[in-house]
Amino acid sequence: MRQRTFLAARIDQWSREHPRRLDLTLTGLMWLVSGLPSALAGLPAFLVATAAILPLVVRRRFPAAVLLWSAAVFGVQLMVVPIPLPADIAQAVVVYTVAAHVVSLPVRLLALGAALAGSVLAGLRWSTPPEYLVNVFKNAVVLGILSVLVWVIGNLVRGRQANMSALREASARLEESRLHRERFVVQQQRVAAAREIHDIVAHSLTVVIVQADGAEYAAEHARPWDRGDAGRVFATIGRTARSALAEVRGVIEVLREADADGPDELRGAGLGLAELRQLVDSVRAAGLAVEVEAEPTAFDDVPTAIRFAVLRVVRESLTNVLKHAGPYAAAHVVVARAQGGIMVRVEDDGVADAIADHGSEPGYGLDGMRERLRALGGVLEAGPRPGGGFVVDAAIPVAVLPPSARPAGFAAAPGGTGRSGER
Known part of the structure; x- marks a missing residue:
């Protein structure tokens, strides 16, 4: 249903949208009301009145020129017409127009000076004896006060228009800032989704590659070929691939949703020990011996984002x-x-050569985990162990605390400092 507005509001809106039509209409009405009756004072009065009113059609486009023309016409009127005319209202309209629409202060002051000078000259021309000087003074003061009031009103209107223009510009800047913030949020969502897809694909493809390499070796060297083992290998590959595909689709669907705010939205609220065991089982199926120590209450009263981060640290490690x-x-x-908070440690007894070889191939897994934990107020430290192996330690507060109140992480891994490369 369209909202109804007051008649005055509709007229004001129309006048702002069609200023030239408004000026043409007002000029025509003014000529009919005050210009045409001036013919009663004679032909010269009618011509002067017409010459004073008609230029008002272009008063907004050429206010300074109309001011000069109006002053000249008024001077002619004082010489050829001994009495005031109804069309003299046009002089006040011109003064108002200059005050309201001209930015230059000297031009506006010129309009005020011309109006005051015209008031004095009109007082001299239109006053009559016997108290001629008194009448001159009265007429000049009255006309001068009216001229100043018209000029002040015009300046107030110009100030209001300037304020409205400034408000519109400020509103436009705020809207642009809002759009920038929205684009930034969308970009953050895409970065978060890309990180999730990287983690999912990296883990799943690692499992698939390990299983495929093992199956290829067994097919070439093992005698006899065990169909049961082959079936389990392919079942693991298929299950891992389907799980990765489902997770990637879920991330993409969340990315398409307008109300996705970040990593919290990328998974459901049911993350916990069951998902941790499922993750470990998939790694065990790939041939890695994994021992897990997880407190039954580790995920109790823990926000979804922190649960998700814990699983991501374990998966990446x-x-x-x-x-x-x-x-x-x-x-x-x-x-x-x-x-x-929650403490996570993942360590292995891998060979030292594998760790050294990896040192020249930097990756993004550890950096990604550090960024994720840093956003939650947590810390992550990683490094080699003495005699071989690698350890990843993470500490995540249950609630995001200021830096001074954040719990410290595990001590740095003995024998090394944190590494920026992925292992």
């Missing part, structure tokens, strides 16, 4: 073990509550 720790490595995962 175990994926790195599969890729870089060697064929006979074993991993140990610890998830526990301590110091007001």
Whole structure:
């Protein structure tokens, strides 16, 4: 239903949208009301009145020129017409127009000076004896006061228009800023989704590659070929690929939703020990021996974002073990509550050569985990262990706290500092 507005509001809107039509209409009405009756004072009065009123059609486009023309016409009127005319209202309209629509202060002051000078000259021309000087003074003061009032009103209107223009510009800047913020949020969502897809695909493809390499080796060297083992290998590959496809589709669907605000929205609220066990089982199926120590209450009263981050740390760490720790490595995962947060440790006993070889191939897994934990107020430290292997320690507060109140992470891994490369 269209909202109804007052008649005055509709007229004001129309006048702002069609200023030239408004000026033409007002000029015509003014000529009919005050110009045409001036003919009663004679032909010269009629011609002067017409010459004073008609230029009002272009008063907004050429206010300074109309001011000069109006002053000249008024001077002619004082010489040829001994009495005031109804069309003299046009002089006030011109003064108002200059004050309201001219930015230059000297031009506006010129209009005021011309109006005051015209008031004095009109007082001299239109006053009559016997108290001629008194009448001159009265007429000049009255006309001068009216001229000043018209000029002030015009300046007030110009100031209002300037304020409205400034408000519109400020509103446009705010709208542009809002659009920039929305684009930034969308970009952040895409970065978060890209990180999730990277984690999903990297882990799943690692499992698939390990299983495929093992199956290829067994097919070439094992005697006899065990169909049951082959079936389990292909079942693991198929299950891992389907799970990765489903997760990637879920991330993409969330990315398409307008109300997706970040990583919290990328998974449901049911993340916990069951998902941790499922993740570990998929890694075990790829041939990695994994031992898990997880407190039954580790995920109790924990926000979804933190649960999700814990699983991502475990997944990325175990994926790195599969890729870089060697064929006979074993991993140990610890998830526990301590110091007001969740502590995660993933360590392996991989061979030292594999770790050294990996040092020249920087990746993004550890950096991605650090960024994720930093957004939640947590810390992550990673480095080699003495005698071989690698350890990843993470500490995530249950609630995001200021830096001074954040719990400290595990101590740095002995024998090394944090590494920026992926392992």
